[in-house]
Amino acid sequence: MTKQNTLREIEKKTYISYHQDGLIDIIVGLYALTFGLGIIVDQLLDFNFAVIMPGIIVVILLPLWLYAKRKITMPRIGYVNIGTKGSNKLFALFLGLAVAGLGVFFLFTMVTFESGRPEWIETILFQYGMIWIGLGAAVIGSMFAYTMGLKRLHGYGLLTLALFVVGYFLSFPFQYLLLLIGSIIIASGVALLIQFINRYPVQKGASENAAQ
Amino acid sequence: MPPSDDGIQNIDRLIHEPSRLTIMMHLYVVESADFQFLQHQTGMTPGNLSSHLRKLEDAGYVEVTKEFMDRTPHTALKLTKKGREAFKQYRKSVKKIIDKLPE
Numbered sequence: 001m002t003k004q005n006t007l008r009e010i011e012k013k014t015y016i017s018y019h020q021d022g023l024i025d026i027i028v029g030l031y032a033l034t035f036g037l038g039i040i041v042d043q044l045l046d047f048n049f050a051v052i053m054p055g056i057i058v059v060i061l062l063p064l065w066l067y068a069k070r071k072i073t074m075p076r077i078g079y080v081n082i083g084t085k086g087s088n089k090l091f092a093l094f095l096g097l098a099v100a101g102l103g104v105f106f107l108f109t110m111v112t113f114e115s116g117r118p119e120w121i122e123t124i125l126f127q128y129g130m131i132w133i134g135l136g137a138a139v140i141g142s143m144f145a146y147t148m149g150l151k152r153l154h155g156y157g158l159l160t161l162a163l164f165v166v167g168y169f170l171s172f173p174f175q176y177l178l179l180l181i182g183s184i185i186i187a188s189g190v191a192l193l194i195q196f197i198n199r200y201p202v203q204k205g206a207s208e209n210a211a212q
Numbered sequence: 213m214p215p216s217d218d219g220i221q222n223i224d225r226l227i228h229e230p231s232r233l234t235i236m237m238h239l240y241v242v243e244s245a246d247f248q249f250l251q252h253q254t255g256m257t258p259g260n261l262s263s264h265l266r267k268l269e270d271a272g273y274v275e276v277t278k279e280f281m282d283r284t285p286h287t288a289l290k291l292t293k294k295g296r297e298a299f300k301q302y303r304k305s306v307k308k309i310i311d312k313l314p315e
Contacts, residue, residue, distance in 0.1 A: 007237060007240065007241055010237050010238055010241050010253075011241040013253065014238070014241060014242060014253065017249075017252070017253065070281075070282065074281075077248065077249055077252045078245065078246045078247065078248030078249030078250070078251070078252055079245065079246045079248075079249055079281070079286065079288075080242050080244070080245040080246070080249045081242060081243040081244045081245070082242055082243065083242050083243025083244070200252075
């Protein structure tokens with residue numbers, strides 16, 4: 001049994017086990033859903049809610065995720081501290097995305113405010129904006145899927161791309177697409193959570209057995 | 213005929229036992245884990261896991277810490293520095309032996 005398992009596979013299995021509860025899906029879905037709702041509230045109340053929304057969501061959703069992990073996941077499969085190696089990979093990814101995001105923002109600002117910019121740039125940037133966002137989601141989803149070993153994140157990225165492409169051609173509003181994507185990801189997360197709860201009932205005192 | 217100078221004699225027998233090797237591998241890839249997680253990952257019975265952990269703890273390879281999380285007793289397990297070094301050495305030794313084998 002052991003000899004066939006490489007350390008890398010074990011590392012991957014550990015990561016997958018820790019995230020098989022669907023909680024990360026629910027959080028990502030909630031993020032998309034609340035962001036979409038924020039834009040709708042923006043339009044209704046004429047208040048710049050969508051701008052501060054991502055920050056508020058992170059402040060609320062991150063502790064919520066940690067709390068759910070402690071209350072739902074840990075009593076069922078135990079606790080693991082992935083440690084610096086796993087955290088470093090995720091940190092590097094976040095950092096890379098932040099730098100890439102800043103780069104895109106910088107380019108976007110330069111192109112937007114530069115006078116006499118070629119018309120084709122405007123067409124590519126603004127007319128196909130939704131497709132770009134969908135492509136961005138697919139790339140980011142794939143990067144997280146690769147880093148965390150969670151294949152379903154590829155699926156979410158591709159789903160976002162597909163819906164945004166379809167939404168573009170059907171002129172479907174961006175915020176409603178976010179609501180749709182958020183709802184689908186939450187539903188998938190809830191299904192995984194139910195499956196997880198059924199598969200792993202709470203084992204009282206299981207963590208106390210070691211070396212007694 | 214027992215092998216003499218190919219390094220097999222130098223292999224850490226405490227780690228070489230399949231169940232303990234499994235435990236060491238699972239603890240090597242994380243910072244720490246609790247008993248329940250390790251049991252879940254290795255598929256071992258509580259008694260079996262406990263007895264192998266005790267051997268590894270006695271050798272100074274695994275550190276067992278009892279603590280409370282949310283008022284629940286919790287046993288955290290992690291490889292000690294000595295345990296990590298021993299596992300690295302074990303990997304090196306096994307690799308060396310395997311590499312020496314003819315195709």
